[in-house]
């Protein structure tokens with residue numbers, strides 16, 4: 217059988233960029249979906265195709281010759297099903313057989329919202345996997361509020377209290393995704409993906425402080441105060457309430473568990489938070505003054 221071609225959505229993002237690299241490293245053709253293929257090409261990404269969730273007219277062209285998809289849903293869209301359903305129907309009509317959906321451990325199966333995508337993928341595509349990772353370690357290093365706080369005043373403000381999170385490296389998520397995309401036998405299952413240990417934000421802050429040599433601490437606030445702080449930062453109030461609610465779930469223990477998914481699916485152990493922090497030490501340095 218001919219090798220499948222994989223379309224990687226979010227190919228310039230946290231997990232997609234790593235999925236792209238790993239799939240290609242196995243000798244399989246992978247197209248990098250991005251809204252700005254010229255910028256991706258200039259940055260050295262080959263076979264970049266134009267893809268914008270909000271421009272459905274371009275979807276059929278991006279799907280040409282594609283058999284498998286790594287699907288990162290549109291960011292910040294509370295009700296993504298009306299955007300994703302027509303895309304999946306077009307994909308299946310054009311020959312797509314397998315979809316690996318990036319969801320979240322914080323998202324349960326539901327009739328609406330992100331949780332509605334789980335059933336949609338299972339019903340629409342013959343071969344599938346739903347990835348349900350815990351919170352990304354990359355939130356401490358990239359463009360996330362936690363990372364900005366670390367590079368700024370060193371105060372990570374959450375409403376998680378003493379609740380623990382089994383933070384996971386996006387590279388480990390991508391490794392699971394790669395197996396779900398390329399294994400001959402489709403996984404047809406949900407994968408709850410965690411790092412090797414659950415840590416409170418205070419413990420994570422302590423590790424960042426030890427590794428970076430810069431004062432870093434967790435400031436625990438009540439959900440209402442977090443909501444107000446997020447709104448003051450320009451986050452729409454509805455989304456601020458969702459984010460505060462997720463912190464409350466963590467406070468109540470929703471993310472205080474580890475799974476063996478990374479080891480079982482990829483054959484190697486997930487990276488610890490300390491090892492991740494040590495490998496990304498430079499990302500904790502204060503941003504240079506503009």
Ligand SMILES: NC(=O)c1ccc[n+]([C@@H]2O[C@H](COP(=O)([O-])OP(=O)(O)OC[C@H]3O[C@@H](n4cnc5c(N)ncnc54)[C@H](OP(=O)(O)O)[C@@H]3O)[C@@H](O)[C@H]2O)c1
Nearest residue numbers: 226227228229230250251267268269319320349350351352
């Ligand atoms: N952060 C966490 O702790 C966490 C935990 C569990 C699950 N998740 C889930 O992970 C997913 C990704 O989150 P992330 O923060 O890591 O983002 P990310 O993958 O880094 O997202 C950015 C990517 O999205 C693409 N993108 C943005 N708008 C697009 C559009 N309109 N059309 C097509 N592509 C678009 C960007 O591509 P271009 O700019 O190149 O077009 C870029 O590649 C989310 O669904 C989130 O729920 C996150």
